[in-house]
Amino acid sequence: MLLPFALLLIAYAVGSEIRLSDNPNDKLLPSFPTLYEAVQRMAFEPDKRTGNYLLWQDTVASLMRLSIGVLVATLMGSIVGIAVGLIPYVNRTMSAFISVLAMIPPLAVLPILFITFGLGELAKIVLIVFGIAPFMMRDIALRVGELPSEQIVKAQTLGASTWHIAWRIVLPQMWPRIIDALRLSLGTAWLFLIAAEAIAAQSGLGYRIFLLRRYLAMDVILPYVAWITFLAVLFDYTLQKFQIIAFPWFAVGRSSE
Amino acid sequence: MKRVTLLFASLMTCLSLTLGAGVANAEEKTQFKLAWSIYVGWMPWGWAEDQGIVDKWADKYGIEIDVVQFNDYIESINQYTAGGFDAVTATNMDVLAIPSVGGVDTTALIVGDFSNGNDAIILKDNETLDALAGQNVNLVELSVSHYLLARALETVGKSEKDLTVVNTSDADMIAAFQSEDVTAVATWNPLVAEILAMPGAHKVFDSSDIPGEIIDLTAVNTQTLSDNPAFGKALAGAWYETMAIMASDTPEGAEARAAMGAASGTDLAGYDFQLASTQMFYAPADAVAFTTSPDISTTMDAVRTFLFDRGLLGEGAPSVDVVGIAFPDGTVLGDKGNVKMRFNSEYMSMAADGSL
Incomplete structure (x- = not known):
């Protein structure tokens, strides 16, 4: 499992060596000691101008935006998704609209977002929500539609209201599926987070990468990319483990299908 | 398995050669x-x-x-x-x-x-450079706009510490100026011309004030x-x-x-x-x-x-x-x-x- 990673590192080291032997100041593929120094500087030494530890400051700023955006999108996705999947009237009214909404490329309507929500934190969070919520709505609606209709019919026969069915039959079965949708959306959420920070920001992981790109400081950009990748993998792994522990019946059901 | 590994190894060799390539040779x-x-x-x-x-x-x-x-x-x-x-x-x-x-x-x-006026600092509803103090200034950080701002501040005895710089992509500058929380921008043409055409926009400094520097x-x-x-x-x-x-x-x-x-x-x-x-x-x-x-x-x-x-x-x-x-x-x-x-x-x- 580790072999491809090792080979990638070796390929990088060789490429870096070739370029640095030709130009010791080359910025494109810095050597490992240079990368190490940059990590030291960004993560463990206060910045000369502001006195902040830049990597941590950027990480906190980005994770705030990401978590609020993802939380709101998940809430919207679950509520609208269950309503569309369960209630025929809502389905008829909303499903086409959501399908169309999901197809609008959020980055193409950026000026509208800016003028409506300003250039602050709100616009960045809205971009993330706009980027992933429609997908989650559609996904949850489809998953609700997949529930055996016998369950619904039986509940109705026993006199359950729509609210009861949503709360007692559908939602408990949706939790692990919401986690699935969340895992699939996280990559996209990161994409929109970084795009938002590239456009207007004072801190954040994407802000730093796009700022330093202006003078090709790959010694800082590469560790930032590795850090973002690590965080994303960590979240994905945590969600997966949480799903298995909290909803063991779901994992069993999935493997027996 | 071995074959896959071999294939992968050769792919990586190609990659490192590609990465290393492109250095200009005499x-x-x-x-x-x-x-x-x-x-x-x-x-x-x-x-x-x-x-x-x-x-x-x-x-x-x-x-x-x-x-x-x-x-x-x-x-x-x-x-x-x-x-x-x-x-x-x-x-x-x-x-x-x-x-x-x-x-x-x-x-x-x-x-x-x-640049003899192509780069400019524009304020919303303010007409003097002194008004910059305490504001957020949207600009492409580390670009010539940033340089222009630093030079402009020098002329009124201020420095970047007196304001907050917000890195903003040039492609979105025009939309940014229309949003309510943006009150000052530093940017270049053709954006300058577009922004100056908006209500309340005032040019307070431009590159013709530092001719021959950009x-x-x-x-x-x-x-x-x-x-x-x-x-x-x-x-x-x-x-x-x-x-x-x-x-x-x-x-x-x-x-x-x-x-x-x-x-x-x-x-x-x-x-x-x-x-x-x-x-x-x-x-x-x-x-x-x-x-x-x-x-x-x-x-x-x-x-x-x-x-x-x-x-x-x-x-x-x-x-x-x-x-x-x-x-x-x-x-x-x-x-x-x-x-x-x-x-x-x-x-x-x-x-x-x-x-x-």
Whole structure:
């Protein structure tokens, strides 16, 4: 499992060596000691101008935006998704609209977002929500539609209201599926987070990468990319483990299908 | 499994060779690449390529020049710095900060123009520079706009500590100015013209207040140029033939400017409007006079100090002198043993003398 990673590192080291032997100041593929120094500087030494530890400051700023955006999108996705999947009237009214909404490329309507929500934190969070919520709505609606209709019919026969069915039959079965949708959306959420920070920001992981790109400081950009990748993998792994522990019946059901 | 591993290993070998490739090697060659991006002072390259003027001059010197348009200015400089291109269009500040600091010795072959009002600081509902204090200023950080802001603050005895800079993409500057929480921007044309047309927008400082400091260059890899003077001659020849047509007060000149305007998303009137705030050096002799004047050394000193203060001359750079900048009279600003940026009036002089 580790072999491809090792080979990638070796390929990088060789490429870096070739370029640095030709130009010791080359910025494109810095050597490992240079990368190490940059990590030291960004993560463990206060910045000369502001006195902040830049990597941590950027990480906190980005994770705030990401978590609020993802939380709101998940809430919207679950509520609208269950309503569309369960209630025929809502389905008829909303499903086409959501399908169309999901197809609008959020980055193409950026000026509208800016003028409506300003250039602050709100616009960045809205971009993330706009980027992933429609997908989650559609996904949850489809998953609700997949529930055996016998369950619904039986509940109705026993006199359950729509609210009861949503709360007692559908939602408990949706939790692990919401986690699935969340895992699939996280990559996209990161994409929109970084795009938002590239456009207007004072801190954040994407802000730093796009700022330093202006003078090709790959010694800082590469560790930032590795850090973002690590965080994303960590979240994905945590969600997966949480799903298995909290909803063991779901994992069993999935493997027996 | 073994076969997959082998395949993967060979893929990775290819990758490392690709990564390592692209370093400019000292040698005589016949194929060259110029990267340019959309900006009022560089539009002539695109037009000269379309009209076959570049090819004509390349043929004259028995070489081939590939003229490539970039939509992203910074990416074009990064590609040049990484070795993918032999020449690039860039400002004096960005040449020093990116290729020169990155160890790629670069020569300013053609000094095309300087910004004479094209870059500006605009406030919403305020008319004086003093009002900047305490505001958020939206600009592309570490760009010439940022430099302009630093210079503007100096003139009123303030510094960047008195305000907050918000990094904002140039592509979104116009939309940004329309949002309520944005009260001050520093940017360049054609954005300046668009923003000034909005209600409440006031220009409080522009590059005509610091004339000759934001210079638009066509820069070439020094090694490539010294091994292949033909490349420099062909570029200078094509450029000044284009300049002569562009500057002429004839239908042909207007047609050329209209085409350049259309290529940059506007029309003849819009392009002429931008040219009015751009001090173009149509005649090579004027460019030579500008490049050989002592002012350019003063300008580069201000520029390198700006870059040094922001850590852009390299982390751990001991002083502003770390990178040497050479001028046509042979003087060097900074480390003489590490000259990475050179102003060269030789090729522009050849154009002025008609000896190309």
